[in-house]
Amino acid sequence: MKTLPSCGLNWISGSGESSEVVLSTRVRLARNVQGFRFGNNFVESDGVSVLNRVRSSLRENDYGDACVFLEFDQINRLQQRILLERRLVSPELVGTEEDGPPSGSALILAPNDGLSVMVNEEDHLRIQTIFSGLALSQAWHMADEMDELLGSAIPFAYHNEFGFLTSCPSNVGSGLRASVLVHLPGLVLTNEIGKVLEGISQIGLTARGLYGEGSDVVGNFFQISNQTTLGKIEENLVDHLETMIRRVIGYEHEARQVVMKNGANITEDRVWRAYGLLKYSRSLSFAELMGLLSRVRLGIGLKLLPDLGVYTLNKIMLFTQRAHLEEAAGRPLTSTERNLYRATYVRKALNTKEAQGDDEEKASSNIL
């Protein structure tokens, strides 16, 4: 296949509830298939069997042929990395440069944008949904429907006492992980972020960087998710997270007001300088870019940049990652070249009509 389908990208649209703070909402359910080994005992031949089982189940169900199967031994390394940058697959599914993904690894994209299934990641199946803005209930229900559908055709590994069995003990039970990606520059600027993150960890939630476990916090983005899955009803987990996220959003709004009250001029200056650098730089590292985008995103939240929408920033964030830049260039790029290509992309993105106030097309158009 030459290019990847552009589905699964609605999460960058910058729409949805509280989109001035919340970038996206994700839910994923970890499931394993009875009769096949998983976790440390996983064997590749089982992986292929699992994939075939899922494929036939989907075909026999409502979806028919509507799902797109991206089997990892049929797409190249660059395309795998692109899916990773789109946050549609995990680093585990892509595997190391040396070993690559195991046989049977695949991403299944459902026709309803935002719904997909990773096959043969840490668990046999990871049903996942991703939405723009704060949409925990929506995300949970869409994942739940797919779970019902697949569960009715495939016997999932289940223990009466513990619940769904998973590769990693931390996922046993509901197998559910819900996470919300929030942008908290106000809390960072007012130095209150530490307190908030501490509070989060005390109520069974965890905060990570943009790219999940172990990743750095860049651009003041924090991924807040539930830590425990055992012995909880799914709806309760989701509700609990939503309540806490709403509280964090409230803190962030207050912090932004404090930032403006204590130094509107300094904040405006920081925001506009970042915008100026984005608009004119000829070379940008990804780290610098994320810092600048964070300031500009804050500026949009504070209504200092009335003509710019977060969709443009999300698009920039997505398409200036390494694999996307190399896909566009048609060849591998050195670090120096990537910085030049990245700056070029940013300049173009900020000079399009939509970045000047016409935010209509959005992600619905084919952005590849």
Place this chain on the structure above:
Amino acid sequence: MKTLPSCGLNWISGSGESSEVVLSTRVRLARNVQGFRFGNNFVESDGVSVLNRVRSSLRENDYGDACVFLEFDQINRLQQRILLERRLVSPELVGTEEDGPPSGSALILAPNDGLSVMVNEEDHLRIQTIFSGLALSQAWHMADEMDELLGSAIPFAYHNEFGFLTSCPSNVGSGLRASVLVHLPGLVLTNEIGKVLEGISQIGLTARGLYGEGSDVVGNFFQISNQTTLGKIEENLVDHLETMIRRVIGYEHEARQVVMKNGANITEDRVWRAYGLLKYSRSLSFAELMGLLSRVRLGIGLKLLPDLGVYTLNKIMLFTQRAHLEEAAGRPLTSTERNLYRATYVRKALNTKEAQGDDEEKASSNIL
């Protein structure tokens, strides 16, 4: 008087020879009037008499009533500081905040733009000319004509062996100081500036900062002038300086080529980032501004910014100084306020039609 006349400002037009390196050319002749005390023996009553003597001489001559007399006891402190920022008077003429200027201090603006006379600075008269670009011969001839005209009506203090007598021994002889303000970012970036400045000092020239003796080098501007005045024919002094300046311009051009050859991307990035910051910052210190203007000026020299002319940069440099900002605001400004007003001026200046490529109006229009 409410506002100052805008004459004497043609030097910011960004026109003239080698204007990609040379900002302006100045010539001044130090003269004292026989029969009046000068230097350490100067008394204020003599100052007033000298001024009256000059006034009547000009009236009786070709100029009639065409000259504008700005007597320092008739203009306020802010206006005096504005003249200083326009480089039409020296710090010595303006005097300290405590003492102010001595009686009889004045600036006479001739109708031919670029020609003026400071009265009762260190010497009774300082005939001075200032031109845009490299124009030593023009500047010298215009000063010489005024010298002839005044000298024919007023007996100048002259010694047959030493020449014209001046307050400071370093000016005795021709009383001539010619100086060229050059922008040497290439030589600074290639670290060759030290060698060039050393060479200059070995051939009887001196290099100073933007605002003359004792001032810091800001924005990579250097004022190169003759150091000796004694025992030299004026034309020779001027020719010698011109030859050396042309050599420096050549070195600077070579350095700019080296800069581009060794890192075109880095240089372009530096130039455009500076432009972006100028265009969008909400607060700018004068020091930061000068650094940014220097980079953008280099960009214009390298033809990286085809739509921008140095006139716009010169205008920004002039009008964002403290007294000019306070004049525009109509009140004294704190340092923080000045930074905000400065950034506002810069943004407006870069968004005018002329800064977008239409460089026609220039300094000929009344820019006050």
